[in-house]
Amino acid sequence: MKNTFKKLMPLAVVGVLSGATTFGAIKYFDPHNSGEDFSYFTKSSNNASFAGLNTGAVGDDFVKASKMTVPAVVTIKNYSDRSAQRAPDSDLFDFFFGNPFGGGRQQPQQRQQPPKNMPSGLGSGVIISPDGYIISNNHVVAGASKLEVVLSNKKTYIANLVGTDPNTDIALLKIEEKGLPYLNFANSDAVEVGQWVLAVGNPLGLNSTVTAGIISAKGRSIDLLSQQSRTPIESFIQTDAAINPGNSGGALVNVSGDLIGINTAISSNTGYYEGYGFAVPSNLARKIVEDIKKFGLVQRGFLGVGTLDLSNDNQVMAYNQEKKANLKTGNGVYVREVSDNSGAGDAGIRIGDVITKIDNTDINSYADLSFVIGSKRPGDRVLVTYTRNGKTNTANVTLKDQKGNTSARSKADLTVTEKIGSEFEPLSDRIKTNYGLNSGVIARNVTEGGEMDKIGIVDNYIIIEVNGKPVNSQKDVEKILDGYSGNVQVKYVDEYGRMTTRGFKMP
Incomplete structure (x- = not known):
């Protein structure tokens, strides 16, 4: 059964x-437009298909x-x-x-x-x-x-x-x-x-x-x-x-x-x-x-912690096996890591703490945590309640963005790599020799939905030229596109060694 x-x-x-x-x-x-008013965002014949429904009430x-x-x-x-x-x-x-x-x-x-x-x-x-x-x-x-x-x-x-x-x-x-x-x-x-x-x-x-x-x-x-x-x-x-x-x-x-x-x-x-x-x-x-x-883009605050969802039996079991730990399932999220220059780190939150509440919201799972923090912006302050060694503590945390900023940023504040959605690493001489290339950089941390992603580029693809100019470093890419507002042409090599040229409009 x-x-x-x-x-x-x-x-x-x-x-x-x-x-x-x-x-x-x-x-x-x-x-x-940054000065726009958002007030309107916050104002407040088959009877069988309704079998058992109190239609008089609703x-x-x-x-x-x-x-x-x-x-x-x-x-x-x-x-x-x-x-x-x-x-x-x-x-x-x-x-x-x-x-x-x-x-x-x-x-x-x-x-x-x-x-x-x-x-x-x-x-x-x-x-x-x-x-x-x-x-x-x-x-x-x-x-x-x-x-x-x-x-x-x-x-x-x-x-x-x-x-x-x-x-x-x-x-x-x-x-x-x-x-x-x-x-x-x-x-x-x-x-x-x-x-x-x-x-x-x-x-x-x-x-x-x-x-x-x-x-x-x-x-x-x-x-x-x-x-x-x-x-x-x-x-x-x-x-x-x-x-x-x-x-x-x-x-x-x-x-x-x-x-x-x-x-x-x-x-x-x-x-x-x-x-x-x-x-x-x-x-x-x-x-x-x-x-x-x-702002032209989403302002998302981060605590700056890596977590384990204690309400998820499979996650807890896998973690215990990997780390030879003895965590118990229950409510809350376990702090597995704390990022450098993060709001959580600045406020004294450590690995091993269990976050149980943000402001007045109980944190029973990672979904609760991601929703509460994801609804905040960089610079917002939250009261984090957590347990450490069986004792309940609180910390006032100022949220930051992924770059460590505590203030809002517009599209004009973004770097070239943030605008196009990719970072770049120099190509080694060995790879240049293997592919018969005289130039190139490797795409890293390609952002889902970003301009590079939209034209088919993923992590580890090789970028040979940007706007017809050879590139050998991230600085080369930034120099070509800094202040540029037209169409961008990118020549790249995919994982099968195929060379492709695609383009997008510079954000």
């Missing part, structure tokens, strides 16, 4: 919902919330220049749309190129201001050469991509229009498990679809965003409102029609609805879009 249960139990495998939906699937279902609320929400939820069409992109990794593709560990699609389908003027992906978005700002998922807009937004009244606009954050899978777009219907952000910290919610989006090509359910859980970490980010923030709202491919970027709202989350993923063996969906909490999403609007 136990083995049968295990076989039937769905794996917590996540399909990201439609950022790169293939044309075949679409056909099958046929369907920046039906009117559903109708009112639906009427408020549907006009503010849009369809986003992603037009990608497929010829200018790397072929997606099949394992990653299967992870997004099915179960990489079994089930789902048994044989990868051939990815046909969509005909010209047809979108390569469909998703949803939510209008969050009357002047045309739209929030969606990073994976919905990834790789787009053009983004088209269709309102519920069928009006169509070409959208400008203002910015994205792979760490949270949030994207901000802008269309040129005024007086648009929009949704208010609600306080997602105040939502409760068991609370009624509606999911609104465009699943499977079915525009303006509303489904109802409840909040099933809060603070869920499902190891989704690690596929696109080294420092992901996962503390999803879980719901049983039906969502499917195409809902990504759509709205999760309460019965008042206020936005409490951005629908992002489902837990499924098939890539389609099986009972659980996940949304980025509105408080985190709001912070991300405010940063993008005001």
Whole structure:
């Protein structure tokens, strides 16, 4: 019986919902200004399908919330220049749309190129201001050469991509229009498990679809965003409102029609609805879009610690085996390392401490910690409660960014390597000889979603020339691109020794 249960139990495998939906699937279902005001971000016929539902108590609320929400939820069409992109990794593709560990699609389908003027992906978005700002998922807009937004009244606009954050899978777009219907952000910290919610989006090509359910859980970490980010923030709202491919970027709202989350993923063996969906909490999403609007990039604070999630049995077991330790599972996060020049180090936090609370929020897992800290900015101060040798202590920590700064930075403050998303190391004479090269640097720490990543460059690729000029050091790259604002041409060698030239617009 136990083995049968295990076989039937769905794996917590996540399909990201439609950022790169293939044309075949679409056909099958046929369907920046620092002084800006953010006040609007914070204002607050089948009866069998409703069997057992007290419609007298909640039906009117559903109708009112639906009427408020549907006009503010849009369809986003992603037009990608497929010829200018790397072929997606099949394992990653299967992870997004099915179960990489079994089930789902048994044989990868051939990815046909969509005909010209047809979108390569469909998703949803939510209008969050009357002047045309739209929030969606990073994976919905990834790789787009053009983004088209269709309102519920069928009006169509070409959208400008203002910015994205792979760490949270949030994207901000802008269309040129005024007086648009929009949704208010609600306080997602105040939502409760068991609370009624509606999911609104465009699943499977079915525009303006509303489904109802409840909040099933809060603070869920499902190891989704690690596929696109080294420092992901996962503390999803879980719901049983039906969502499917195409809902990504759509709205999760309460019965008042206020936005409490951005629908992002489902837990499924098939890539389609099986009972659980996940949304980025509105408080985190709001912070991300405010940063993008005001600074042009996300301002993220860091404690500066490497941690072990004590609530995760597998992590604790693996750590004990590796380190011959005797840690016990429970609540909190164990500090495995403390970075130099970090806020945690400055405040006296040490390896072996167990963090149990940040300000007034209990830290029961790493998801709790990443959400609380990820919602802060460099320079913010937090009160960290931790235990050391069985004694409870507190420390006031000033958060820093990854470069050790405690103040906000704009795009103008970024270095060349930060702007293009890669660092570089000199190429050894031996490698130059082996490849028959006279110049070159090795790409290191390539940033997911950065300009170098977008043109197909990953760690350890060899960069030979930038804008037709040979490069032999990071200083060479910086000298060529410092103050440059035009198109950048990069010649590089991949892991198979193939030489390729690709380009991007300098941020």
